[in-house]
Amino acid sequence: MTASDRFRADSGRRHRRERTFRRLALSATWFGVVMLGILIVGILKDGVGQLSLDFLDNFPSRKPEQAGFKAAIWGSVWAVSFTGVFSVPLGIGAAIYLEEYAHKGRLVRILELLIANLAGVPSILYGMLGLIAFVRMFGLETTTILGIEVPFGRSVLAGSATLTLLILPVIIIASREALRAVPDSLRQAAYGIGATRWQCVRHHVLPAAIPGMLTGVVLALSRALGETAPLIMIGALTYVAFVPETPYDLFTAMPIQIFNWASRPQLEFHHLAATGCIVLLVVLLGMNGLAVWLRNRAESRKA
Protein backbone atom coordinates (compact mmCIF):
# COMPACT_ATOMS: atom_id res chain seq x y z
CA MET A 1 0.00 0.00 0.00
CA THR A 2 1.45 3.35 -0.98
CA ALA A 3 1.47 6.35 1.26
CA SER A 4 -1.31 8.03 -0.69
CA ASP A 5 -3.51 4.90 -0.44
CA ARG A 6 -2.97 4.92 3.28
CA PHE A 7 -3.85 8.58 3.40
CA ARG A 8 -7.05 8.04 1.44
CA ALA A 9 -8.14 5.13 3.68
CA ASP A 10 -7.25 7.14 6.74
CA SER A 11 -9.08 10.18 5.49
CA GLY A 12 -12.28 8.19 5.06
CA ARG A 13 -12.01 6.90 8.58
CA ARG A 14 -11.37 10.38 9.95
CA HIS A 15 -14.44 11.76 8.27
CA ARG A 16 -16.61 8.90 9.47
CA ARG A 17 -15.39 9.63 13.00
CA GLU A 18 -16.16 13.29 12.50
CA ARG A 19 -19.76 12.50 11.55
CA THR A 20 -20.20 10.07 14.45
CA PHE A 21 -18.81 12.56 16.93
CA ARG A 22 -21.02 15.33 15.65
CA ARG A 23 -24.11 13.13 16.04
CA LEU A 24 -23.00 12.06 19.51
CA ALA A 25 -22.48 15.64 20.67
CA LEU A 26 -25.80 16.73 19.20
CA SER A 27 -27.66 13.93 20.96
CA ALA A 28 -25.90 14.78 24.24
CA THR A 29 -27.22 18.32 23.89
CA TRP A 30 -30.70 17.08 23.17
CA PHE A 31 -30.54 14.61 26.06
CA GLY A 32 -31.18 17.38 28.57
CA VAL A 33 -34.03 18.84 26.54
CA VAL A 34 -35.63 15.39 26.14
CA MET A 35 -35.30 14.75 29.88
CA LEU A 36 -37.02 18.07 30.58
CA GLY A 37 -39.82 16.95 28.26
CA ILE A 38 -40.13 13.55 29.96
CA LEU A 39 -40.19 15.23 33.37
CA ILE A 40 -42.97 17.59 32.35
CA VAL A 41 -45.03 14.88 30.63
CA GLY A 42 -44.55 12.50 33.58
CA ILE A 43 -45.65 15.10 36.13
CA LEU A 44 -48.60 16.18 33.98
CA LYS A 45 -49.73 12.60 33.41
CA ASP A 46 -49.83 11.86 37.15
CA GLY A 47 -51.02 15.21 38.35
CA VAL A 48 -53.32 16.89 35.89
CA GLY A 49 -56.29 14.67 36.84
CA GLN A 50 -56.54 16.19 40.32
CA LEU A 51 -56.03 19.77 39.20
CA SER A 52 -59.17 21.72 40.05
CA LEU A 53 -60.33 24.82 41.84
CA ASP A 54 -61.07 22.65 44.85
CA PHE A 55 -57.43 21.55 44.91
CA LEU A 56 -56.32 25.17 45.03
CA ASP A 57 -58.92 26.10 47.64
CA ASN A 58 -58.86 23.13 50.07
CA PHE A 59 -56.71 22.64 53.12
CA PRO A 60 -54.63 19.46 53.48
CA SER A 61 -56.61 16.42 54.54
CA ARG A 62 -56.08 12.79 55.46
CA LYS A 63 -58.48 11.91 52.67
CA PRO A 64 -56.72 12.38 49.33
CA GLU A 65 -59.90 13.34 47.46
CA GLN A 66 -60.43 16.29 49.83
CA ALA A 67 -56.82 17.38 50.21
CA GLY A 68 -55.81 20.73 48.77
CA PHE A 69 -52.97 23.14 48.37
CA LYS A 70 -54.39 26.31 49.91
CA ALA A 71 -52.30 26.46 53.08
CA ALA A 72 -49.17 25.65 51.08
CA ILE A 73 -49.81 28.28 48.40
CA TRP A 74 -50.44 31.04 50.94
CA GLY A 75 -47.59 29.87 53.16
CA SER A 76 -45.25 30.17 50.18
CA VAL A 77 -46.63 33.60 49.30
CA TRP A 78 -46.00 34.81 52.86
CA ALA A 79 -42.55 33.27 53.18
CA VAL A 80 -41.31 34.47 49.78
CA SER A 81 -42.76 37.99 50.25
CA PHE A 82 -40.94 38.47 53.53
CA THR A 83 -37.81 36.95 52.01
CA GLY A 84 -38.02 39.64 49.34
CA VAL A 85 -38.53 42.38 51.92
CA PHE A 86 -35.41 41.27 53.84
CA SER A 87 -33.11 40.17 51.05
CA VAL A 88 -33.55 42.93 48.47
CA PRO A 89 -32.27 45.86 50.58
CA LEU A 90 -29.53 43.75 52.17
CA GLY A 91 -28.34 42.21 48.90
CA ILE A 92 -28.47 45.40 46.85
CA GLY A 93 -26.92 47.37 49.72
CA ALA A 94 -24.02 44.93 49.92
CA ALA A 95 -23.55 45.09 46.15
CA ILE A 96 -23.56 48.92 46.20
CA TYR A 97 -20.98 48.92 48.97
CA LEU A 98 -18.71 46.51 47.14
CA GLU A 99 -18.98 48.21 43.75
CA GLU A 100 -19.41 51.91 44.55
CA TYR A 101 -17.90 52.51 47.98
CA ALA A 102 -15.22 50.02 48.97
CA HIS A 103 -11.58 50.47 48.07
CA LYS A 104 -10.31 47.39 46.30
CA GLY A 105 -8.39 46.13 49.27
CA ARG A 106 -8.24 43.23 51.64
CA LEU A 107 -11.80 43.70 52.96
CA VAL A 108 -13.28 43.39 49.47
CA ARG A 109 -11.15 40.33 48.71
CA ILE A 110 -12.31 38.61 51.90
CA LEU A 111 -15.96 39.51 51.27
CA GLU A 112 -15.73 38.24 47.69
CA LEU A 113 -14.24 34.96 48.85
CA LEU A 114 -16.95 34.54 51.50
CA ILE A 115 -19.79 35.38 49.11
CA ALA A 116 -18.48 32.99 46.45
CA ASN A 117 -18.23 30.19 48.99
CA LEU A 118 -21.57 30.93 50.63
CA ALA A 119 -23.15 30.51 47.21
CA GLY A 120 -21.81 26.94 47.19
CA VAL A 121 -22.90 25.91 50.69
CA PRO A 122 -25.60 23.19 50.49
CA SER A 123 -29.01 24.68 51.27
CA ILE A 124 -29.66 22.18 54.06
CA LEU A 125 -26.82 23.75 56.07
CA TYR A 126 -28.59 27.12 55.88
CA GLY A 127 -31.57 25.29 57.36
CA MET A 128 -29.41 24.13 60.29
CA LEU A 129 -28.21 27.71 60.81
CA GLY A 130 -31.83 28.94 60.68
CA LEU A 131 -32.93 26.29 63.18
CA ILE A 132 -30.37 27.34 65.77
CA ALA A 133 -30.18 31.08 65.05
CA PHE A 134 -33.80 32.00 64.24
CA VAL A 135 -36.15 29.25 65.44
CA ARG A 136 -34.41 28.70 68.77
CA MET A 137 -32.15 31.78 68.95
CA PHE A 138 -29.53 29.69 70.72
CA GLY A 139 -32.07 28.62 73.37
CA LEU A 140 -33.14 32.16 74.31
CA GLU A 141 -36.14 32.54 76.64
CA THR A 142 -39.24 33.93 74.94
CA THR A 143 -39.24 37.72 75.23
CA THR A 144 -40.20 40.76 73.22
CA ILE A 145 -37.48 43.06 71.94
CA LEU A 146 -38.60 46.32 70.24
CA GLY A 147 -42.03 44.81 69.71
CA ILE A 148 -40.61 41.72 68.02
CA GLU A 149 -41.20 38.38 69.65
CA VAL A 150 -38.04 36.29 69.94
CA PRO A 151 -37.10 33.55 69.36
CA PHE A 152 -39.05 33.32 66.13
CA GLY A 153 -40.14 29.69 66.59
CA ARG A 154 -41.31 27.79 63.52
CA SER A 155 -42.88 30.92 62.10
CA VAL A 156 -43.04 32.58 58.71
CA LEU A 157 -40.45 35.01 60.07
CA ALA A 158 -37.91 32.24 60.83
CA GLY A 159 -38.50 30.71 57.38
CA SER A 160 -38.07 34.03 55.58
CA ALA A 161 -34.94 34.91 57.55
CA THR A 162 -33.42 31.53 56.64
CA LEU A 163 -34.32 31.84 52.96
CA THR A 164 -32.92 35.38 52.98
CA LEU A 165 -29.48 34.18 54.04
CA LEU A 166 -29.68 31.44 51.40
CA ILE A 167 -30.40 33.72 48.45
CA LEU A 168 -28.34 36.70 49.61
CA PRO A 169 -25.18 35.61 47.71
CA VAL A 170 -27.24 35.18 44.51
CA ILE A 171 -28.71 38.69 44.81
CA ILE A 172 -25.33 40.25 45.65
CA ILE A 173 -23.60 38.60 42.67
CA ALA A 174 -26.37 39.57 40.21
CA SER A 175 -26.62 43.14 41.55
CA ARG A 176 -22.87 43.65 41.32
CA GLU A 177 -22.98 42.61 37.68
CA ALA A 178 -25.78 45.09 37.04
CA LEU A 179 -23.79 47.87 38.73
CA ARG A 180 -20.66 46.99 36.78
CA ALA A 181 -22.60 47.29 33.53
CA VAL A 182 -23.34 50.98 34.27
CA PRO A 183 -20.81 53.06 32.28
CA ASP A 184 -18.34 55.07 34.31
CA SER A 185 -19.08 58.20 32.31
CA LEU A 186 -22.40 58.42 34.17
CA ARG A 187 -20.61 58.54 37.52
CA GLN A 188 -18.04 61.04 36.29
CA ALA A 189 -20.79 63.32 35.01
CA ALA A 190 -22.50 63.23 38.41
CA TYR A 191 -19.28 63.92 40.34
CA GLY A 192 -18.43 66.64 37.84
CA ILE A 193 -21.46 68.69 38.88
CA GLY A 194 -20.60 68.18 42.55
CA ALA A 195 -22.80 65.25 43.52
CA THR A 196 -21.86 63.37 46.66
CA ARG A 197 -21.24 59.66 46.43
CA TRP A 198 -24.76 58.75 47.56
CA GLN A 199 -26.38 61.33 45.27
CA CYS A 200 -24.44 59.84 42.38
CA VAL A 201 -25.51 56.30 43.30
CA ARG A 202 -29.10 57.20 44.13
CA HIS A 203 -29.90 59.41 41.15
CA HIS A 204 -27.65 58.11 38.39
CA VAL A 205 -26.20 54.65 38.95
CA LEU A 206 -29.18 52.91 40.58
CA PRO A 207 -31.81 53.94 38.01
CA ALA A 208 -29.56 52.55 35.29
CA ALA A 209 -28.83 49.33 37.18
CA ILE A 210 -32.28 48.56 38.63
CA PRO A 211 -33.69 46.59 35.67
CA GLY A 212 -30.68 44.24 35.67
CA MET A 213 -30.89 43.90 39.45
CA LEU A 214 -34.59 43.08 39.31
CA THR A 215 -33.89 40.18 36.96
CA GLY A 216 -31.47 38.75 39.51
CA VAL A 217 -33.89 39.38 42.37
CA VAL A 218 -36.77 37.61 40.64
CA LEU A 219 -34.57 34.61 39.82
CA ALA A 220 -33.30 34.50 43.42
CA LEU A 221 -36.85 34.65 44.79
CA SER A 222 -37.93 31.86 42.46
CA ARG A 223 -35.10 29.80 43.94
CA ALA A 224 -36.43 30.62 47.43
CA LEU A 225 -39.88 29.51 46.31
CA GLY A 226 -38.61 26.08 45.26
CA GLU A 227 -36.38 25.42 48.27
CA THR A 228 -37.44 22.53 50.48
CA ALA A 229 -34.56 21.31 52.61
CA PRO A 230 -33.97 24.48 54.68
CA LEU A 231 -37.69 24.71 55.48
CA ILE A 232 -37.76 21.08 56.59
CA MET A 233 -34.81 21.82 58.88
CA ILE A 234 -36.52 24.75 60.56
CA GLY A 235 -39.59 22.56 60.97
CA ALA A 236 -42.09 24.21 58.64
CA LEU A 237 -45.09 22.02 59.29
CA THR A 238 -46.88 19.85 56.80
CA TYR A 239 -50.22 19.69 58.48
CA VAL A 240 -51.27 23.32 58.60
CA ALA A 241 -54.96 23.83 57.96
CA PHE A 242 -54.92 27.63 57.94
CA VAL A 243 -53.52 30.57 56.06
CA PRO A 244 -50.93 32.61 58.01
CA GLU A 245 -52.26 35.95 59.24
CA THR A 246 -49.19 37.34 60.98
CA PRO A 247 -45.45 36.74 60.45
CA TYR A 248 -45.40 34.81 63.74
CA ASP A 249 -47.82 32.15 62.52
CA LEU A 250 -46.80 28.60 61.75
CA PHE A 251 -46.76 27.90 58.06
CA THR A 252 -46.22 25.28 55.40
CA ALA A 253 -45.02 25.84 51.85
CA MET A 254 -45.66 24.33 48.43
CA PRO A 255 -42.43 22.24 48.29
CA ILE A 256 -42.98 20.95 51.85
CA GLN A 257 -46.53 19.86 51.05
CA ILE A 258 -45.34 18.12 47.86
CA PHE A 259 -42.62 16.31 49.80
CA ASN A 260 -45.13 15.24 52.43
CA TRP A 261 -47.56 13.84 49.85
CA ALA A 262 -44.80 12.10 47.91
CA SER A 263 -43.52 10.35 51.05
CA ARG A 264 -46.88 8.78 51.91
CA PRO A 265 -47.47 5.19 50.88
CA GLN A 266 -50.82 5.68 49.09
CA LEU A 267 -50.74 6.18 45.33
CA GLU A 268 -53.46 8.85 45.50
CA PHE A 269 -51.16 11.07 47.53
CA HIS A 270 -48.35 10.52 45.00
CA HIS A 271 -50.68 11.88 42.35
CA LEU A 272 -51.47 14.88 44.55
CA ALA A 273 -47.71 15.49 44.85
CA ALA A 274 -47.55 15.64 41.06
CA THR A 275 -50.49 18.06 41.01
CA GLY A 276 -48.64 20.24 43.51
CA CYS A 277 -45.58 20.12 41.25
CA ILE A 278 -47.68 21.41 38.35
CA VAL A 279 -48.85 24.42 40.40
CA LEU A 280 -45.30 25.10 41.63
CA LEU A 281 -43.86 24.84 38.11
CA VAL A 282 -46.52 27.15 36.66
CA VAL A 283 -45.73 29.81 39.29
CA LEU A 284 -41.99 29.42 38.63
CA LEU A 285 -42.55 29.64 34.89
CA GLY A 286 -44.41 32.90 35.46
CA MET A 287 -41.56 34.28 37.56
CA ASN A 288 -38.97 33.25 34.97
CA GLY A 289 -41.03 34.88 32.26
CA LEU A 290 -41.09 38.05 34.36
CA ALA A 291 -37.29 37.91 34.72
CA VAL A 292 -36.80 37.48 30.96
CA TRP A 293 -39.24 40.34 30.29
CA LEU A 294 -37.37 42.62 32.70
CA ARG A 295 -34.05 41.71 31.08
CA ASN A 296 -35.36 42.35 27.58
CA ARG A 297 -36.82 45.67 28.62
CA ALA A 298 -33.51 46.66 30.20
CA GLU A 299 -31.65 45.71 27.01
CA SER A 300 -34.01 47.51 24.66
CA ARG A 301 -33.74 50.66 26.80
CA LYS A 302 -29.97 50.57 26.60
CA ALA A 303 -30.04 50.25 22.82
Added chain:
Amino acid sequence: MAAGAAPRPRVTADQLRKRRSRSLKEEVIRLSLLGSALVSVFVSVGIVSVLLGEALPFFGEVSVSEFVTGTTWTPLLEPRHFGVLPLVGGTLLVAAIAALLAVPVGSLAALYLSEYASPRVRRRLKPTLEILAGVPTVVYGTFALAVVTPTLQAILPDVRVFNALSAGIVVGIMILPMVASLSDDALRAVPQSLRNAGYGVGATKREISLGIVYPAAFSGVISSYLLAISRAIGETMIVAMAAGSTPRLTLNPLESIQTMTGYIVQVSLGDTPAGSIEFQSIFAVGLGLFLMTLAMNLLSQKIMARFRETYS
Protein backbone atom coordinates in the same frame (compact mmCIF):
# COMPACT_ATOMS: atom_id res chain seq x y z
CA MET B 1 -18.55 97.58 45.53
CA ALA B 2 -18.78 100.12 48.33
CA ALA B 3 -15.64 100.52 50.45
CA GLY B 4 -15.92 99.30 54.01
CA ALA B 5 -18.69 96.82 53.31
CA ALA B 6 -17.85 93.39 54.66
CA PRO B 7 -16.92 90.96 51.87
CA ARG B 8 -19.76 88.60 51.16
CA PRO B 9 -18.82 85.23 52.70
CA ARG B 10 -18.33 82.52 50.10
CA VAL B 11 -20.31 80.04 52.20
CA THR B 12 -23.03 81.17 54.56
CA ALA B 13 -23.40 79.59 57.97
CA ASP B 14 -26.70 78.17 56.85
CA GLN B 15 -25.11 76.47 53.87
CA LEU B 16 -22.33 75.14 56.09
CA ARG B 17 -24.87 73.54 58.40
CA LYS B 18 -26.60 71.96 55.46
CA ARG B 19 -23.29 70.69 54.12
CA ARG B 20 -22.38 69.16 57.48
CA SER B 21 -25.73 67.40 57.75
CA ARG B 22 -25.28 66.25 54.18
CA SER B 23 -21.95 64.68 55.05
CA LEU B 24 -23.49 63.12 58.15
CA LYS B 25 -26.20 61.63 55.99
CA GLU B 26 -23.55 60.37 53.59
CA GLU B 27 -21.70 58.72 56.46
CA VAL B 28 -24.83 57.04 57.82
CA ILE B 29 -25.60 55.69 54.36
CA ARG B 30 -22.05 54.46 53.87
CA LEU B 31 -22.13 52.66 57.22
CA SER B 32 -25.48 50.99 56.56
CA LEU B 33 -24.25 49.79 53.16
CA LEU B 34 -21.11 48.46 54.86
CA GLY B 35 -23.42 46.74 57.35
CA SER B 36 -25.30 44.94 54.57
CA ALA B 37 -21.98 43.83 53.09
CA LEU B 38 -20.83 42.49 56.44
CA VAL B 39 -23.93 40.24 56.72
CA SER B 40 -22.00 37.74 54.61
CA VAL B 41 -19.31 37.63 57.28
CA PHE B 42 -21.89 36.98 59.99
CA VAL B 43 -23.53 34.24 57.92
CA SER B 44 -20.19 32.52 57.31
CA VAL B 45 -19.23 32.74 60.97
CA GLY B 46 -22.77 31.67 61.89
CA ILE B 47 -22.73 28.51 59.79
CA VAL B 48 -19.35 27.40 61.09
CA SER B 49 -20.11 28.20 64.73
CA VAL B 50 -23.56 26.56 64.67
CA LEU B 51 -22.09 23.37 63.17
CA LEU B 52 -19.15 23.35 65.59
CA GLY B 53 -21.26 24.40 68.58
CA GLU B 54 -23.54 21.37 68.25
CA ALA B 55 -20.94 18.95 66.88
CA LEU B 56 -18.36 19.48 69.65
CA PRO B 57 -20.60 18.07 72.42
CA PHE B 58 -21.28 15.14 70.08
CA PHE B 59 -17.56 14.49 69.75
CA GLY B 60 -17.38 14.51 73.55
CA GLU B 61 -19.57 11.37 73.51
CA VAL B 62 -18.33 9.76 70.32
CA SER B 63 -14.63 9.89 69.53
CA VAL B 64 -13.64 11.52 66.25
CA SER B 65 -11.83 8.39 65.13
CA GLU B 66 -14.89 6.22 65.81
CA PHE B 67 -17.00 8.69 63.81
CA VAL B 68 -14.63 8.96 60.85
CA THR B 69 -13.57 5.31 60.56
CA GLY B 70 -16.64 3.45 61.88
CA THR B 71 -18.54 1.36 59.35
CA THR B 72 -21.85 1.02 61.22
CA TRP B 73 -24.36 3.83 61.50
CA THR B 74 -27.26 2.97 63.84
CA PRO B 75 -27.89 6.23 65.73
CA LEU B 76 -31.57 5.56 66.46
CA LEU B 77 -31.34 1.89 67.50
CA GLU B 78 -29.61 0.15 70.40
CA PRO B 79 -26.74 -0.66 70.36
CA ARG B 80 -25.90 2.73 68.91
CA HIS B 81 -23.02 3.08 66.51
CA PHE B 82 -21.87 6.35 65.07
CA GLY B 83 -19.59 5.35 62.22
CA VAL B 84 -20.24 7.85 59.45
CA LEU B 85 -18.69 5.86 56.59
CA PRO B 86 -21.98 4.27 55.41
CA LEU B 87 -23.47 7.78 55.01
CA VAL B 88 -20.34 9.09 53.28
CA GLY B 89 -20.35 5.99 51.08
CA GLY B 90 -24.00 6.54 50.16
CA THR B 91 -23.34 10.20 49.38
CA LEU B 92 -20.34 9.36 47.21
CA LEU B 93 -22.20 6.53 45.44
CA VAL B 94 -25.03 8.86 44.42
CA ALA B 95 -22.55 11.62 43.45
CA ALA B 96 -20.52 9.13 41.39
CA ILE B 97 -23.59 7.92 39.46
CA ALA B 98 -24.61 11.53 38.88
CA ALA B 99 -21.11 12.42 37.67
CA LEU B 100 -20.96 9.36 35.38
CA LEU B 101 -24.06 10.71 33.67
CA ALA B 102 -23.51 14.46 33.82
CA VAL B 103 -19.78 14.71 33.07
CA PRO B 104 -19.67 12.93 29.68
CA VAL B 105 -23.11 14.10 28.51
CA GLY B 106 -22.53 17.64 29.78
CA SER B 107 -19.06 17.86 28.21
CA LEU B 108 -20.32 16.62 24.84
CA ALA B 109 -23.20 19.08 25.01
CA ALA B 110 -20.73 21.87 25.84
CA LEU B 111 -18.52 20.88 22.89
CA TYR B 112 -21.56 20.88 20.61
CA LEU B 113 -22.75 24.27 21.85
CA SER B 114 -19.34 25.92 21.60
CA GLU B 115 -17.85 24.23 18.51
CA TYR B 116 -20.71 23.01 16.30
CA ALA B 117 -23.93 24.89 17.00
CA SER B 118 -24.81 27.96 14.97
CA PRO B 119 -25.39 31.09 17.09
CA ARG B 120 -29.12 30.78 16.47
CA VAL B 121 -29.32 27.16 17.67
CA ARG B 122 -27.10 28.01 20.65
CA ARG B 123 -29.31 30.90 21.66
CA ARG B 124 -32.29 28.55 21.80
CA LEU B 125 -30.70 25.39 23.23
CA LYS B 126 -28.66 26.87 26.07
CA PRO B 127 -31.56 28.63 27.86
CA THR B 128 -33.71 25.51 27.39
CA LEU B 129 -31.03 23.42 29.08
CA GLU B 130 -30.78 26.00 31.84
CA ILE B 131 -34.49 25.58 32.61
CA LEU B 132 -33.45 22.17 34.00
CA ALA B 133 -31.27 23.97 36.55
CA GLY B 134 -34.26 26.00 37.77
CA VAL B 135 -36.57 23.04 38.42
CA PRO B 136 -37.04 22.70 42.21
CA THR B 137 -35.37 19.63 43.66
CA VAL B 138 -38.63 18.44 45.20
CA VAL B 139 -40.05 18.22 41.67
CA TYR B 140 -37.02 16.15 40.64
CA GLY B 141 -37.68 13.93 43.64
CA THR B 142 -41.29 13.41 42.58
CA PHE B 143 -40.05 12.70 39.04
CA ALA B 144 -37.59 10.10 40.40
CA LEU B 145 -40.36 8.29 42.29
CA ALA B 146 -43.05 8.59 39.65
CA VAL B 147 -41.08 7.98 36.43
CA VAL B 148 -37.44 6.95 36.84
CA THR B 149 -37.75 4.23 39.50
CA PRO B 150 -40.71 2.43 37.81
CA THR B 151 -38.83 2.57 34.49
CA LEU B 152 -35.70 1.09 36.08
CA GLN B 153 -37.81 -1.61 37.75
CA ALA B 154 -39.29 -2.54 34.41
CA ILE B 155 -35.77 -3.03 32.98
CA LEU B 156 -34.02 -4.52 36.03
CA PRO B 157 -36.33 -6.53 38.32
CA ASP B 158 -33.79 -6.32 41.19
CA VAL B 159 -34.27 -2.58 41.65
CA ARG B 160 -35.76 -1.66 45.04
CA VAL B 161 -38.44 1.00 45.47
CA PHE B 162 -35.78 3.24 47.02
CA ASN B 163 -32.37 2.90 45.38
CA ALA B 164 -29.17 4.80 44.76
CA LEU B 165 -29.34 4.40 40.97
CA SER B 166 -32.60 6.27 40.47
CA ALA B 167 -31.51 9.08 42.81
CA GLY B 168 -28.10 9.25 41.13
CA ILE B 169 -29.57 9.46 37.62
CA VAL B 170 -31.94 12.25 38.60
CA VAL B 171 -29.21 14.17 40.46
CA GLY B 172 -27.14 13.74 37.28
CA ILE B 173 -29.94 15.29 35.21
CA MET B 174 -30.11 18.15 37.71
CA ILE B 175 -26.37 18.98 37.51
CA LEU B 176 -26.16 18.39 33.75
CA PRO B 177 -26.96 22.01 32.77
CA MET B 178 -24.35 23.24 35.23
CA VAL B 179 -21.63 21.13 33.59
CA ALA B 180 -22.80 22.02 30.07
CA SER B 181 -23.18 25.74 30.70
CA LEU B 182 -19.96 26.33 32.66
CA SER B 183 -17.89 24.09 30.36
CA ASP B 184 -19.33 25.88 27.34
CA ASP B 185 -18.15 29.19 28.83
CA ALA B 186 -14.67 27.75 29.34
CA LEU B 187 -14.50 26.26 25.82
CA ARG B 188 -15.62 29.52 24.22
CA ALA B 189 -12.88 31.42 26.06
CA VAL B 190 -10.24 29.45 24.10
CA PRO B 191 -8.75 31.83 21.50
CA GLN B 192 -9.85 31.27 17.91
CA SER B 193 -6.20 31.28 16.79
CA LEU B 194 -5.68 27.86 18.39
CA ARG B 195 -8.56 26.43 16.34
CA ASN B 196 -7.25 28.07 13.18
CA ALA B 197 -3.85 26.47 13.78
CA GLY B 198 -5.65 23.11 13.82
CA TYR B 199 -7.49 23.80 10.57
CA GLY B 200 -4.15 24.92 9.10
CA VAL B 201 -2.69 21.45 9.53
CA GLY B 202 -5.84 19.85 8.07
CA ALA B 203 -7.46 18.57 11.28
CA THR B 204 -11.17 17.75 11.34
CA LYS B 205 -13.52 19.55 13.70
CA ARG B 206 -13.61 16.55 16.04
CA GLU B 207 -9.80 16.46 16.17
CA ILE B 208 -9.71 20.19 16.93
CA SER B 209 -12.47 19.96 19.56
CA LEU B 210 -10.99 17.00 21.40
CA GLY B 211 -7.30 17.55 20.66
CA ILE B 212 -6.98 21.32 20.97
CA VAL B 213 -9.99 23.15 22.43
CA TYR B 214 -10.92 20.72 25.20
CA PRO B 215 -7.34 20.35 26.50
CA ALA B 216 -6.81 24.11 26.27
CA ALA B 217 -9.93 24.72 28.37
CA PHE B 218 -9.22 21.79 30.65
CA SER B 219 -8.84 23.68 33.92
CA GLY B 220 -12.06 25.62 33.31
CA VAL B 221 -13.84 22.39 32.41
CA ILE B 222 -12.47 20.56 35.46
CA SER B 223 -13.62 23.34 37.74
CA SER B 224 -17.14 23.02 36.31
CA TYR B 225 -17.04 19.28 37.07
CA LEU B 226 -15.94 19.95 40.65
CA LEU B 227 -18.68 22.54 41.21
CA ALA B 228 -21.31 20.18 39.81
CA ILE B 229 -20.12 17.23 41.93
CA SER B 230 -20.08 19.44 45.00
CA ARG B 231 -23.69 20.34 44.21
CA ALA B 232 -24.50 16.62 43.90
CA ILE B 233 -22.92 15.91 47.30
CA GLY B 234 -25.01 18.61 48.97
CA GLU B 235 -28.24 17.73 47.15
CA THR B 236 -30.92 16.81 49.65
CA MET B 237 -34.49 16.38 48.44
CA ILE B 238 -33.87 13.99 45.54
CA VAL B 239 -31.87 11.59 47.71
CA ALA B 240 -34.19 11.96 50.71
CA MET B 241 -37.15 11.02 48.49
CA ALA B 242 -35.67 8.41 46.16
CA ALA B 243 -32.54 6.85 47.67
CA GLY B 244 -34.06 5.42 50.85
CA SER B 245 -33.07 5.56 54.51
CA THR B 246 -30.90 2.49 55.02
CA PRO B 247 -27.34 3.46 55.93
CA ARG B 248 -25.32 0.82 54.14
CA LEU B 249 -21.75 0.66 52.92
CA THR B 250 -22.28 -0.79 49.46
CA LEU B 251 -21.34 -0.32 45.85
CA ASN B 252 -24.57 -1.89 44.62
CA PRO B 253 -26.63 0.97 43.19
CA LEU B 254 -29.83 -1.11 43.08
CA GLU B 255 -30.09 -1.19 46.86
CA SER B 256 -31.59 1.32 49.25
CA ILE B 257 -28.94 3.51 50.92
CA GLN B 258 -28.80 6.70 52.93
CA THR B 259 -26.78 9.82 52.26
CA MET B 260 -25.48 12.40 54.73
CA THR B 261 -28.18 14.87 53.70
CA GLY B 262 -30.81 12.11 53.77
CA TYR B 263 -29.94 11.33 57.39
CA ILE B 264 -30.18 14.99 58.39
CA VAL B 265 -33.67 15.20 56.86
CA GLN B 266 -34.79 11.94 58.46
CA VAL B 267 -33.81 13.11 61.95
CA SER B 268 -35.29 16.56 61.57
CA LEU B 269 -38.64 15.12 60.43
CA GLY B 270 -38.86 13.21 63.71
CA ASP B 271 -39.37 14.75 67.12
CA THR B 272 -35.78 14.84 68.32
CA PRO B 273 -35.27 17.05 71.37
CA ALA B 274 -32.49 19.62 71.13
CA GLY B 275 -29.48 18.57 73.17
CA SER B 276 -29.96 14.84 72.58
CA ILE B 277 -27.19 12.92 70.87
CA GLU B 278 -29.35 12.27 67.77
CA PHE B 279 -29.91 16.00 67.45
CA GLN B 280 -26.21 16.71 67.82
CA SER B 281 -25.29 13.94 65.39
CA ILE B 282 -26.95 15.76 62.48
CA PHE B 283 -24.63 18.70 63.12
CA ALA B 284 -21.60 16.39 63.15
CA VAL B 285 -22.77 14.98 59.79
CA GLY B 286 -23.50 18.53 58.61
CA LEU B 287 -19.98 19.58 59.55
CA GLY B 288 -18.59 16.73 57.44
CA LEU B 289 -20.82 17.77 54.55
CA PHE B 290 -19.71 21.39 54.91
CA LEU B 291 -16.02 20.44 54.85
CA MET B 292 -16.45 18.16 51.80
CA THR B 293 -18.32 20.73 49.69
CA LEU B 294 -16.10 23.62 50.84
CA ALA B 295 -12.96 21.72 49.84
CA MET B 296 -14.36 21.02 46.37
CA ASN B 297 -15.56 24.60 45.88
CA LEU B 298 -12.22 26.07 46.95
CA LEU B 299 -10.34 23.67 44.67
CA SER B 300 -12.64 24.59 41.81
CA GLN B 301 -12.07 28.33 42.38
CA LYS B 302 -8.32 27.82 42.55
CA ILE B 303 -8.23 25.89 39.28
CA MET B 304 -10.55 28.44 37.68
CA ALA B 305 -8.30 31.34 38.73
CA ARG B 306 -5.33 29.65 37.09
CA PHE B 307 -7.36 29.13 33.93
CA ARG B 308 -8.34 32.82 33.81
CA GLU B 309 -4.69 33.82 34.04
CA THR B 310 -3.79 31.67 31.03
CA TYR B 311 -6.01 33.55 28.60
CA SER B 312 -6.21 37.07 29.92
